[in-house]
Amino acid sequence: MELVSCGDEETTITRLNPHVREMTSDILYHLALGSGSHDLHAMFGDVKFVCMGGTPRRMEQFAHFIMKEIGYQLPTGAQLLDISLHSYRYSMFKVGPVLSVSHGMGMPSVGILLHEMIKLMYHARVKNPTFFRLGTCGGIGIDGGNLVITESAVDGLMNPYLEQAILGEIQKRPGLLDPELAAELKALSTPEDPWQIYSGKTMCTTDFYEGQGRLDGAFCDYTEEDKFDFLRKIHAEGIINMEMESLMFAALCHHAGIRGAVICVTLLNRMKGDQVTAEKSQQMEWQEYPQRLVARYIRQQLEAADGVGSGAGGLIRSLSQLHLTRQTSEQFASSE
Numbered sequence: 001m002e003l004v005s006c007g008d009e010e011t012t013i014t015r016l017n018p019h020v021r022e023m024t025s026d027i028l029y030h031l032a033l034g035s036g037s038h039d040l041h042a043m044f045g046d047v048k049f050v051c052m053g054g055t056p057r058r059m060e061q062f063a064h065f066i067m068k069e070i071g072y073q074l075p076t077g078a079q080l081l082d083i084s085l086h087s088y089r090y091s092m093f094k095v096g097p098v099l100s101v102s103h104g105m106g107m108p109s110v111g112i113l114l115h116e117m118i119k120l121m122y123h124a125r126v127k128n129p130t131f132f133r134l135g136t137c138g139g140i141g142i143d144g145g146n147l148v149i150t151e152s153a154v155d156g157l158m159n160p161y162l163e164q165a166i167l168g169e170i171q172k173r174p175g176l177l178d179p180e181l182a183a184e185l186k187a188l189s190t191p192e193d194p195w196q197i198y199s200g201k202t203m204c205t206t207d208f209y210e211g212q213g214r215l216d217g218a219f220c221d222y223t224e225e226d227k228f229d230f231l232r233k234i235h236a237e238g239i240i241n242m243e244m245e246s247l248m249f250a251a252l253c254h255h256a257g258i259r260g261a262v263i264c265v266t267l268l269n270r271m272k273g274d275q276v277t278a279e280k281s282q283q284m285e286w287q288e289y290p291q292r293l294v295a296r297y298i299r300q301q302l303e304a305a306d307g308v309g310s311g312a313g314g315l316i317r318s319l320s321q322l323h324l325t326r327q328t329s330e331q332f333a334s335s336e
């Protein structure tokens, strides 16, 4: 990707806010970090992959999982710490070149996080990061426990763009994701995996209940027939799942020129019901499926960068100058 000159810095982020370039100190309020209070280049300059998902617990688990998968070792006595603990909003864990961050529920929450993660990449001088959303969704004609890779995201009206009111006017940003990345991820799935993998359009809604045509919300002013007419209609348009973040994620990654992918596990088939009835232990196992696929991709990329046959360890060790120790945690706390 072409480097864009930003004052005395270079960034691969397109359309970066010119005001941010001029700010001597930028507070990343919801991450409990700041370009004035922290040496963001020293802390995050080696990041290559940013993985996001709804809950702090899932993203902490992913951090531990990816640590094993890429053979990364914390220094003796160090613990994996929540870098954004003192924001009381999001949780963020760093494992060498991988950041694992929770984004909460819905587009406003993931949108705020994306603004700050994109600025973090700029301040840390990270070039060409890849962003992933590792999520859960409702399948349309796909049973629970399968994977969906989003090709592009649409809103609840099937518009292929994000509409945002900015200064009293609607701005439209396309919900496009990187087709090559989606294909590369899909190719990493094998017939031995416990899931089937699908790719298609994702409907991103602003609500879990009425917004997704459920019959089990507190309110429902439509019939079961209306619901199924709608699900059949959107399925005929190539929509194979529903969730609540993909459109914001796709639109902001595309706007920033960041390679992004959305991989969700289905928790249920909406053609068969509305309630999530799978056992909690089953849901927990399913939640790991997107993580397993993305871990394969990260491993593959690190191994390729490290040279064939030498394994990911060397690169990861050399990339990971920064270890998140108690001392740096106290630094994070001081930015509260």
Ligand SMILES: O=P(O)(O)O[C@@H]1C[C@H](O)[C@@H](CO)O1
Pocket (backbone or CB within 6 Å): 053, 054, 055, 104, 105, 106, 134, 135, 136, 137, 208, 243, 244, 245
């Ligand atoms: O990534 P997660 O599993 O948090 O995303 C989906 C979409 C909504 O945020 C939430 C609804 O249950 O799950």
Ligand SMILES: O=c1cc[nH]c(=O)[nH]1
Pocket (backbone or CB within 6 Å): 136, 137, 138, 139, 208, 212, 242, 243, 244, 267, 268
């Ligand atoms: O049906 C579902 C399941 C998970 N997440 C959603 O947004 N919808």
